[in-house]
Amino acid sequence: MKLQLALDLVNIPDAIKLVKEVEAFIDIVEIGTPIVINEGLHAVKAIKEAFPNLLVLADLKIMDAGGYEVMKASEAGANIITVLGASSDATIKGAVEEARKHGNSILVDMINVQDLEKRAIEIDALGVDYICVHTGYDSQAAGQSPFEELRTVKRVVKNAKTAVAGGIKLSTLPEVIQAKPDLIIIGGGITSQDDKAGVAAEIRQLINQG
Numbered sequence: 001m002k003l004q005l006a007l008d009l010v011n012i013p014d015a016i017k018l019v020k021e022v023e024a025f026i027d028i029v030e031i032g033t034p035i036v037i038n039e040g041l042h043a044v045k046a047i048k049e050a051f052p053n054l055l056v057l058a059d060l061k062i063m064d065a066g067g068y069e070v071m072k073a074s075e076a077g078a079n080i081i082t083v084l085g086a087s088s089d090a091t092i093k094g095a096v097e098e099a100r101k102h103g104n105s106i107l108v109d110m111i112n113v114q115d116l117e118k119r120a121i122e123i124d125a126l127g128v129d130y131i132c133v134h135t136g137y138d139s140q141a142a143g144q145s146p147f148e149e150l151r152t153v154k155r156v157v158k159n160a161k162t163a164v165a166g167g168i169k170l171s172t173l174p175e176v177i178q179a180k181p182d183l184i185i186i187g188g189g190i191t192s193q194d195d196k197a198g199v200a201a202e203i204r205q206l207i208n209q210g
């Protein structure tokens with residue numbers, strides 16, 4: 001199980017400062033959608049240059065023009081790029097094809113997909129690297145969590161790795177670990193804590209214990 005730190009509500013200098021605090025405990029840094037909106041792909045480039053040994057995920061949530069947008073993110077230094085599960089098969093196939101040219105990976109974000117089981121099976125056949133269940137901020141605010149959806153994708157996905165995101169914190173991590181996803185994505189559960197390094201270390205320890 002790998003750990004991805006999601007950075008969403010920071011600018012580039014604060015993102016670098018934050019990653020420095022926890023870099024020993026994480027595998028992947030996510031440049032979240034809000035950062036990309038604020039700073040563009042420069043944020044991906046800056047983080048990759050500052051932390052060449054960490055994998056960088058660009059959370060573009062691509063919905064169309066899969067090949068082109070994956071190309072631009074790859075040129076900026078991203079190792080993993082996100083595409084929405086609700087996008088067309090053609091978009092997902094284009095994204096995968098382009099990612100392969102750069103030795104990169106595609107994570108499909110299943111946020112708000114209505115028939116999760118059916119779409120996960122379809123997407124699993126398209127050769128993507130990760131299928132990620134995700135309860136977005138707005139659904140988290142309405143009291144939702146991604147744990148049941150994680151169990152669904154773990155049951156039906158046979159080829160891709162599985163990932164989970166959406167409000168995960170230290171107290172809910174054991175339930176997530178029990179389902180054994182390949183990738184656990186945590187944003188606010190680390191970034192909004194006073195002792196970020198301490199919490200990240202505890203999270204890493206729990207994940208390592210599996």
Ligand SMILES: O=C([C@H](O)CO)[C@H](O)[C@H](O)COP(=O)(O)O
Nearest residue numbers: 006032033166167168186187188
């Ligand atoms: O993808 C995300 C969200 O849609 C904002 O872009 C977050 O990175 C993801 O939800 C993880 O963050 P937390 O929910 O704070 O753990």
